[in-house]
Amino acid sequence: MERDISQRELAERFLTLIQGNAVLKLPGAHDGLAARMAQLAGFEALYLSGAAYTASRALPDLGIVGSGELADRARELIRATGLPLLVDIDTGFGGVLNAARTAKEMVEAKVAAVQLEDQDLPKKCGHLNGKKLVTPEEMVQKIRVIKEVCPSLVVVARTDAKDAEGIDAAISRARRYVEAGADAIFPEALSTEEEFRRFAAAIEAPLLANMTEFGRTPYYTVRQFEEWGYRMVLFPVTSLRVAAKAYELVFRDIMEHGTQVGALDRMLTRKELYEAIRYYDYEKLDAGIAATVLPGTTEGRER
Numbered sequence: 101m102e103r104d105i106s107q108r109e110l111a112e113r114f115l116t117l118i119q120g121n122a123v124l125k126l127p128g129a130h131d132g133l134a135a136r137m138a139q140l141a142g143f144e145a146l147y148l149s150g151a152a153y154t155a156s157r158a159l160p161d162l163g164i165v166g167s168g169e170l171a172d173r174a175r176e177l178i179r180a181t182g183l184p185l186l187v188d189i190d191t192g193f194g195g196v197l198n199a200a201r202t203a204k205e206m207v208e209a210k211v212a213a214v215q216l217e218d219q220d221l222p223k224k225c226g227h228l229n230g231k232k233l234v235t236p237e238e239m240v241q242k243i244r245v246i247k248e249v250c251p252s253l254v255v256v257a258r259t260d261a262k263d264a265e266g267i268d269a270a271i272s273r274a275r276r277y278v279e280a281g282a283d284a285i286f287p288e289a290l291s292t293e294e295e296f297r298r299f300a301a302a303i304e305a306p307l308l309a310n311m312t313e314f315g316r317t318p319y320y321t322v323r324q325f326e327e328w329g330y331r332m333v334l335f336p337v338t339s340l341r342v343a344a345k346a347y348e349l350v351f352r353d354i355m356e357h358g359t360q361v362g363a364l365d366r367m368l369t370r371k372e373l374y375e376a377i378r379y380y381d382y383e384k385l386d387a388g389i390a391a392t393v394l395p396g397t398t399e400g401r402e403r
């Protein structure tokens with residue numbers, strides 16, 4: 101099990117990572133196991149995506165879940181890994197006071213950083229049409245209040261303005277968000293290298309690029325974003341999409357062939373799964389549990 105680590109420590113680690121030499125790759129991890137797999141692959145920080153979180157509950161990403169539910173999932177990821185987590189809190193789930201309360205709940209869950217966007221409710225995925233925005237003043241107020249009530253929480257302010265108001269308006273909003281205390285800026289749904297470069301040249305704050313699939317941003321690499329001045333790159337829904345496709349295929353296999361045998365080489369083995377969830381560490385804590393020997397092997401563990 102992870103050593104107990106404070107929210108402040110995790111937030112500091114997140115800030116150190118975005119100020120470090122290498123660009124920070126942030127994979128979306130929609131549940132504790134996805135978070136552990138990302139950690140084992142070497143990622144140093146994680147993202148809890150609103151789109152992936154809601155999709156994992158078969159819900160649309162329209163801002164209809166509650167902040168308490170999201171905080172529970174965030175807590176699960178942090179408990180599983182002890183890694184700094186950036187959480188997508190959408191609009192803060194309402195007005196200024198809702199955003200403040202959401203931020204408090206995130207700090208209580210030991211979330212290092214939140215991503216707050218300037219859309220109005222009902223919010224939409226940033227890569228879709230027909231988004232409605234709040235005024236820059238309302239967004240500024242949300243950022244100020246979050247910084248006032250949760251000074252240790254890192255705030256990544258996202259602007260969705262490019263589509264509705266144009267790139268210059270998005271840049272001007274972002275400048276105001278930095279003045280209001282945002283620690284980093286996330287320009288959403290930019291669609292050309294020129295836009296990414298222009299944004300980076302205009303904003304004096306760490307920047308985040310969103311490399312989501314099937315959206316408006318072409319498939320640029322982490323290296324390209326880094327070259328254009330970005331400090332963080334998100335892969336928000338990737339793991340959820342891949343996982344869902346994998347179980348769709350195996351469900352079809354079982355339906356069609358009456359066996360899952362053809363899919364065994366696409367599965368985590370029992371051993372790999374137990375190692376990922378640190379099964380043996382838990383077992384060791386209770387001397388009353390018989391030491392597990394994996395079926396078909398002599399492999400077990402010494403107590």
Ligand SMILES: C[C@](O)(C(=O)O)[C@H](CC(=O)O)C(=O)O
Nearest residue numbers: 149150151225226227312336
């Ligand atoms: C980043 C994002 O807010 C998310 O919830 O992960 C989404 C991702 C997506 O829907 O592909 C977004 O609005 O870009």
